[in-house]
Every structure is written in C-alpha cells, then in structure tokens.
Amino acid sequence: SQTIHQWPATLVQPVGSPLSLECTVEGTSNPNLYWYRQAAGRGLQLLFYSVGIGQISSEVPQNLSASRPQDRQFILSSKKLLLSDSGFYLCAWSRVLGSGNTIYFGEGSWLTVV
Amino acid sequence: AQKVTQAQTEISVVEKEDVTLDCVYETRDTTYYLFWYKQPPSGELVFLIRRNSFDEQNEISGRYSWNFQKSTSSFNFTITASQVVDSAVYFCALSEATGGATNKLIFGTGTLLAVQP
Numbered sequence: 001s002q003t004i005h006q007w008p009a010t011l012v013q014p015v016g017s018p019l020s021l022e023c024t025v026e027g028t029s030n031p032n033l034y035w036y037r038q039a040a041g042r043g044l045q046l047l048f049y050s051v052g053i054g055q056i057s058s059e060v061p062q063n064l065s066a067s068r069p070q071d072r073q074f075i076l077s078s079k080k081l082l083l084s085d086s087g088f089y090l091c092a093w094s095r096v097l098g099s100g101n102t103i104y105f106g107e108g109s110w111l112t113v114v
Numbered sequence: 115a116q117k118v119t120q121a122q123t124e125i126s127v128v129e130k131e132d133v134t135l136d137c138v139y140e141t142r143d144t145t146y147y148l149f150w151y152k153q154p155p156s157g158e159l160v161f162l163i164r165r166n167s168f169d170e171q172n173e174i175s176g177r178y179s180w181n182f183q184k185s186t187s188s189f190n191f192t193i194t195a196s197q198v199v200d201s202a203v204y205f206c207a208l209s210e211a212t213g214g215a216t217n218k219l220i221f222g223t224g225t226l227l228a229v230q231p
Contacts, residue, residue, distance in 0.1 A: 032217055042203055044221040059218075088157060094217045100147030100166060100209045101217045105159035 002027035006091040006106040013113055019064075019078040021109050023091030026072065031093040033074040034103065035066055038088040050074060051096065086113045116141045118208050120222035127196050128230050135191040135225045137206030143167075148182065148189045149207040149219065159205070165189065196229045203227070 006023040013019060025031050035047045046059045048066035056066050063082050067075045074091055091106040117140040127133045139148065150162040163173065165182050173180045177194045193200055203226050207219040 034218075042224040042226075044205065044219075046218055049218065090159060092159075100145075100164070102149065102161055102164050103209075103217060103219055104161060105151075108157040108159075110157070 002093070002104065004091060004093055004104060004106040006089075006109055008109060009107065010110045011112070013081050013111065015083055015113055016080045019076070019081050019085070019111070021076040021089055021091075021111075023074045023076075023106055024072055025074075025093045028072070028093070028095070030071060030096055032096055032101075033068060033072075034092040034094075035074065035076050036090040036092060036105075038090065038108075040087075044090075048076070081113045083113050086111055116143075116146075116208055116210055116220050118206050118220055118222035120204075120206055120225050122225045123223075124226040124228070126228045126230060129198060130195050132192060132194050133196050133227065133229075135193075135204050135206075135227065137189045137191065137222060139187050139189065139206070139208045141208060141210055143210045145210075147209040149209070150180065150189075150191050151205045151207065153203040153205065153224070155202070162191075193227075196227075198229050198231050201227060201229045 003026045033050045037045050037047050048056055048058055050056050050068045053068055053071055064078050089109045092103045094101040094103045119138045122136055146167045148165045152160045152162055163180055170182050179192045181190045203224045205224045206222045209217055209219050
C-alpha cells in the first residue's frame with residue numbers, strides 16, 4: 001500500500017529564517033506530487049505540483065519554492081520566511097495515468113513564523 | 115471557471131441526529147470528478163469518496179451516504195446517526211478532466227461539523 005509522510009510536523013521559525021519541509025511517498029512510482037497551504041479560515045490553496053523529477057509548476061506567486069530531487073521526494077523551501085507564510089502545509093500525491101485521480105494527503109506541517 | 119461552494123460554515127448537532135452537508139459546484143466540463151474529504155482536529159485530510167460525472171448513482175458506506183444530482187450541480191453528504199467522532203471539517207472538491215495529468219483539486223471552504231454528546 002502507498003504511504004505519504006512529511007516532516008517536521010510542527011515548527012516555529014523567526015522572520016527571515018530559511019524553511020525546508022520534506023515529503024516522501026512510498027509504495028508507488030512516478031506519482032504526481034503537490035504542496036497545499038491551509039491558512040486561517042480553512043481554505044486550501046494549491047502552491048506547487050510536480051509531474052516528474054525536476055518538473056515544478058507554481059500556482060501562485062509567493063515567497064516559497066519547491067523541488068523534486070528524487071521520484072518520490074518533494075521539498076518545500078524558503079530562503080527568508082515572512083509572517084504571512086504561517087499556516088498548515090500539506091503534501092499530497094496522486095497517480096499520473098488518467099484524470100480525476102484521487103489525491104492523498106500527508107499528515108501536514110504546522111508552520112508559525114514569529 | 116470552476117468553483118465549489120459549501121454554504122454551511124458551521125453545523126452543530128447532537129449525537130445520533132442525521133446531518134447533511136451541502137456542496138454545489140460549477141464547471142464547464144462535461145467530464146469531471148467530485149470528492150469529499152474529512153479533516154479531523156489532527157489536521158490530516160482523509161479521503162472519503164470520489165465520483166465521476168457520468169455516475170449519478172447515490173452511494174452508501176455505513177453511516178455515510180452521498181447524493182449526486184447533476185441537474186442541480188450538487189453533491190451532498192449525509193451522516194446518519196452522527197457520533198462525536200464525526201466532528202471535523204468536511205471539504206468538497208472538484209477536479210476537471212481537462213486538468214489532465216495534474217489532477218488539480220478545487221476545494222470548497224469547508225463545513226465545520228460539531229457533534230455534541
């Protein structure tokens with residue numbers, strides 16, 4: 001069976017510090033990978049998605065970047081965090097073939113920028 | 115443009131009551147997919163159901179049931195005999211076939227369900 005893990009689960013970072021959130025998927029190959037953010041108010045916003053190694057698409061302009069160094073590894077980064085980067089970050093995966101595939105989410109990472 | 119509306123921001127019920135969560139969607143595609151996810155207090159989004167636009171059969175899974183009506187662009191979710199463990203935020207989401215391999219989801223704003231003992 002497939003599993004997805006992301007870490008760290010919680011972090012508190014000062015403004016201007018760097019960020020690295022990591023996500024790995026097991027039990028499948030060549031998945032689509034996604035980073036979502038959930039700010040206060042519950043809305044879920046797609047930040048990045050990747051259909052393959054080194055292929056990153058950004059949905060919204062922002063202070064964050066994403067990378068996919070390996071097939072099942074997805075990293076969310078920032079060089080200098082802003083207060084507005086605070087939120088709940090969710091990594092997710094789906095199969096590639098076909099459309100409308102179910103997206104499965106990781107446990108999430110709570111980021112507080114102070 | 116595609117859009118998902120969950121007009122109910124919060125619902126509070128007493129245990130054992132039935133509750134229906136509403137979801138209305140907008141899309142220009144004839145082929146699309148609808149989803150429901152549950153987000154308990156721990157934060158993880160748990161997949162509940164996926165329906166494609168060509169399958170309007172209602173579905174029942176234990177205490178959960180879903181009513182898909184293309185005529186009204188709705189995909190409502192009913193919990194029968196609610197329990198405290200059902201307390202969570204529930205999200206309805208839409209994915210269009212024209213999204214291709216990316217399978218991007220458009221989420222509603224969620225409905226917070228509080229089940230009181």
